[in-house]
Amino acid sequence: MQRYVADMSSNGAADHVPARDAATVILIRDSRSRTEVEVFLLERVGGMAFAGGMTVFPGGGVDASDAAADVRWAGPPPSWWAERLGTDEGKAQALVCAAARETFEECGVLLAGSTPDSIVADTAPFTAERGRLERRELSFAEFLTAHDLVLRSDLLRPWSHWITPVGEARRYDTRFFVAVLPEGQIADGDTSEAASVSWRSTGDALADWRAGHTILLPPTWSQLDELSRFATVAEVVDHERRIAPVLPTLIREDGAVRVLFDGDDAYYAGVRHPWSDRPESAR
Secondary structure (H helix, E strand, C coil): CCCCCCCECCCCHHHHCCCEEEEEEEEEEECCCCCCEEEEEEEECCCCCCCCCCEECCEEECCHHHHCCCCEEECCCHHHHHHHHCCCHHHHHHHHHHHHHHHHHHHCCCCEECCCCCCCCCCHHHHHHHHHHHCCCCCHHHHHHHCCCEEEHHHEEEEEEEECCCCECCCEEEEEEEEECCCCCCCCCCCCCEEEEEEEEHHHHHHHHHCCCCCCCHHHHHHHHHHCCCCCHHHHHHCCCCCCEECCEEEEECCEEEEECCCHHHHHCCCCCCCCCCCHHHC
16 A cells, blocks of 8 residues: 655655555455455554555555566466556566565465365465464465466456656556455454454445545545445456556645545545644644
C-alpha cells in the first residue's frame, strides 16, 4: 500500500522518484450470511517507515528474485498475465511470483501444490522457511523447487492497478490481485510487519474506517468499496474486469494534503481522517 499523505517533498526532489513494482493480494472468503464477502486485513506495526499503523492487504515490492524465478507454473501463462496487467511477460511473471510470495510471507497462505491441480492443505511444515523468505535468506523459487511445488497462477485474479502519486518520497506501481482462501489453509498474522490481523466483511471493514477505528489509504478503501458490491466469492471470481492504471494527484489545500482520484468525494465525505487537517510539517 502507498502512504499517500506521508513523506511529502518540500523542495520538489520527490517529483523524480521512480515507482517500484509491487503486488498486493486481496484474500477473500464467503461470509456465513453469504450476503457479502470477507477480506483478510493486516494492521501494520506503528512507526514503520512505510504505511505504519495503516490497515492493508498482504503485499509488497517485487524482488529481483521474483523476476528471475524459474518455477513450475500452472494456470494462465505469463503472456496471458502480461495482456491483463498491461506489461511485458517478464514483469508479469515477476508480479505473479511476488503476489504468491508476499501472501505466503505475510499471512501463511500458499498458492501452490504438488501438482498443477492440487494445493497445499497445511502450511505449518513450512514455518521455518517462511521466516527465511521474509528475511530474504531464501528465494521463493528456491523454496518451491526444494519442495517440488507448482505455483498456481490460476488461483489469482487480476483486480486493479494503482500508482503512488508523483511527489511522494516512496512510490509504488502496484498491481492488485484477488485470491480465494484455499480450503484447509489458515491465514495468520505471524509476520514482523503486522500488529494485528482479522477477517472482516467488506461492510464491517468500511464501517470501522468511517468510525475512525482504522486508517484506510485510498487504494485499500477503493478495493473494499468495489468488493462490497459482491455477495459471494463466486461472483468475484467470475467478474471480468478491465484494468486501467490509476494515478492519483496530490494537492495542498490550506496546509493539508488531499488525494484526487475517481471516487475521492465518497472517500472524504463525512470522514475525519487522522491526517486531513494536519499541516504538512506535522507529517
